[in-house]
Amino acid sequence: MTLTKKKRFVIRSVILALLALAVAYTLYANLKGDRDLVREGDPAPDFVLKDLNGNSYRLSDYRGKGVFLNFWGTYCKPCKKEMPYIDRAYRKYKDRGVEVIAVNVGETDMTIQNFVDKYGLSFPVVVDREGEVQDAYDIFPLPATFLIDADGKIVKYYEGELTEDLVEQFMERVKP
Amino acid sequence: MAQLSSNLLFAAFVVYLIAIGFFGGSIRQKKGLEDQYQEQKGNVSGNIAIGLTILGFLLQIGYFITRWIASGHAPVSNMFEFVTFFSIMFVGAFIIIYYLYRSATLGLFTLSIALLIIAYGSMFPRDITPLIPALQSHWLVIHVMTAAAGEGILAISFISGLIYLIKMVDQEKRSRKTAWLELVLYFLVVVLGYVLISGVFQGTGYQAEFEWIDKNGQTAVQEYHLPALVGPNGWQLQTEGRMEPFAELPPILNAKKVNTVLWSFIAGTVLYLLIRFIARKRIGEILHPLTKKMNEDLLDEISYRSVLIGFPVFSLGALVFAMIWAQIAWSRFWGWDPKEVWALVTWLFYAAFLHLRISRGWHGEKSAWLAVIGFAIIMFNLVFVNLVIAGLHSYAAP
């Protein structure tokens, strides 16, 4: 039994198509980077962390507001640089329904307090002592910023130092 | 027990040396071409030669077993042990091939290289070392021994490929081929040079201690066993009366290793020039007469067959078992560690070799060159990757 021209064409096309699909998927998966959890469009994992005074902050309590979630450390230079911008922008947008939660990666209270005092930060600063929130958000490089909308969805993930303009833009974006 | 082990190895070395002589004699005694129709008793010399080879092999097995008993673990855990074990597999593979093809020429060359390998391995620290936790597993035996067996079989293809080239490359006039072949032989001389120079200085117990500044600005100590031609960054000689280096190396390089490599090349080059000067011929030319009695098609078949036999064993040992063990010990079956990558490179190379042989155009000389390159890759993995490119996997003996 020999293949008719048409049959042969169909079989070959199907096989090639499948192969092309596999290759394309592999390349796509590789190019989209290491983050396969917690990407833009995903719901933001809920968490609860305490600040330096022992007050608890739970992310899901902020439904209805936009959240500017920033992960930082005092030893991270770009984090230091962007803090003043975030504080300034926060003061502006606080009344427009945007909250800032700054998650410290787990340094000592003293170090964090010194930092907060030095920069006069007015937004909630919580401490992820166990590192669980960093795991949940797949944090690797610092600083890392997530924009969460009023429905609890991540609309943007930004890695690296923010400029003052960007901070403003971001806050504007998650304004409910 | 450990001493017995060393003695057995030494005895094997001597026996192989004698066997080489008999293989040489066997070649001379043959009247026609060597091809596979030697299945009759063969000549007296040849029989003595293979008998001695088997004896040497058994002595080496004896070394292996006694060392296993002495150390409590399979003796394949450091550079010396592995290289020596590789030589055992190499000779073992040869014995099997000998009974298939009865080639005394193959014997001559194989044992010579086997001696070189044993000598090279012996230059490394021979102390019995205990196993670090990562090596405490049955897989040490399974993976390392199978991989070495595969490499030993593949190495036979190198020998027959080399003999092929020595026989077939026209030595009448200089050409690119004579140059490349000579380069391969030169490298063998360099290894010999390394063995001689290390042997001499180790024999005299030469030792020189240097204090130096590493790349983090910390003070460190390096102990040299060869006179220092090059020294480490910011060196300060601690041992009195020892040679002071001519040049200082940046801290990123391991000065002691560079020094050893330098010495190897110097000794090797001197040795090579001496040979050229005395013989007035290229080494390829000198060795040529030894290969005249060997049928080149048979050499080609031996090359191909050893790759065909060795490739599955190598795949199994160096890739499959390696991946299984890596998964168990390091939680990931593949990590792109330099040694893993070079095992992959070796595997891909021999896969390419087998595929190229589908075309008749690649039989014969091209195949021989490929067999030589393949062995070079294996040796690169053994020497460079183990010693120079340190990684999770290295036996790096400083």
Next chain:
Amino acid sequence: MNQVKCECGHVNPPGTILCESCGKILVESEEKKKVLDMRYEGTARRSQTYNRTLVDKIWNFFSSVKVAVTIIVVTLIASAIGTFLPQESTLPLSVSVKEYYESEYGFAGRLFYALGFHNLYGSWWYMLLIALIGVSLVICSLDRVVPLYKALKKQRVTRHAGFLKRQRLFSSGGDIKELDAHYELLKERLRKRHYKVLEENGNLMAEKGRFSRWGPYVNHLGLIIFLIGVMLRFVPGMYVDESLTIKEGETKAIPGTNKQYYLKNHAFIVETYDPEKDKAFEKTLKERGPIVKNYQTNVTLYKAESPAVAGEQPKLEKVKDYQIRVNQPLKFDHYSVYQSGFLLNEISAMTFALADKKTGKEFGTFRVDLERPQKKYDLQEGYSVEILSYFPDFVMGEDGEPTSKSQKPNNPAFVFKMVTPDKPDGEISFVAIQQNLEPDGNNQYQIKFKSVETVNYSGLTVRKDHTLWILAVGGLIFMIGVIQGSYWNHRRIWIQRVNSEVWISAHTNKNWFSLQKEIARILEGIRLPVPQDQLKDGNKRNLEGVLDGTVEQ
């Protein structure tokens, strides 16, 4: 193109070179050859026959062995390049990648980084190479195995004369009476050598090892399955790879398990070889120093009774106790936790004393817990020490100000303010390991280091890998195929009556010498001409005289 009907009656697919059944040459150009190309039994390899559409052209491209070898070689070279300098993944996390290559390796490093080689094995083009190997595997195999299988199935015993005389091993002019006389003997000898013997009209065909022809295709299938397994790792959920650093006494959620599982580190133990007990290693241990014999983490595995959000501690119930060692991971659910590394003697607390520099008199000691340093430590009446700044991993910043590299207490440093009755405004002292600075000039008091407490951290790796079994199956099939194809040969011997002569032809896919030897043995004592290698000139391969000793070796 049309199907071709052979004179023997068999209808062949278009493009067939040798009739599938009798082997007659159907393509004129082949008749000129002395020896036939038997690699694919003369079947119409689809790709060589049809070349019209784009689909065909792509198919033909990937079905070429030359292309496959090229891809293999390129992959091989690319892989080697990635080993010249360390890959990005091996660098410590705190380092800036680009700077590292430039500062450590200079120009070579800059070039390496610029070309993207620092992350070679994860780059899109390397993946593309591997993917192309996969594509080539599929198409090469399909293109050849289907026709080959059909041809070997359809072959007849009696072959066309043109086929027989163009086999590589061939002899003619045999005496028919000799064949008749030893017919049964020949069959028996062949059978003894594991040949399957078929007869047709007094013609014999002996075949063995056909299964080894499929070896390459089986191993290709194995590789394809393996590559599919590799590809599946990208699918979210199939693969988890996390690391957990946990110190003694701590209970932490196991990352990657969504807080379902917790681990408590009871103790981390390191043992070194004892030169007294293990005498065999005495010499080595004396020269090289201590060598680690074993390290393990004694843990308890807990399961969370109810789901909890990050940052919350749920109620835990114990699952089991285990000692995690290298080569002996903790396994539960689909997860495995491996012992990968450890940090010994990390400083957890430091005890200092406030003392008068001149007299050395101490006014009290205080203990600083490096995780929870206090702002102030009261010592005696009027004596206290305040910590103004704490740098866990001290480095001098570029601006000359002290700062910290990370949050890990690798190199603790403090700025202390010593408050004493006679110095109520306090004196400032900067204290680091082996460093004591007094920024305000000569102090009267100093902080003396008294003692340190350490703790051990265990480094664990957490894995979940649903693709492992696929990779294992692929690997197994690959090994079967490679053994199947390498260690056996496919051999066929035809002994046929042609024009009142006996012709003997033989074919194998490899190891021609061995086949010749075997045939010579089979024909021993029988006066039929031994097949000669038609590809050899000068006929050094004349077997005839050798076995009966008439030709000297």
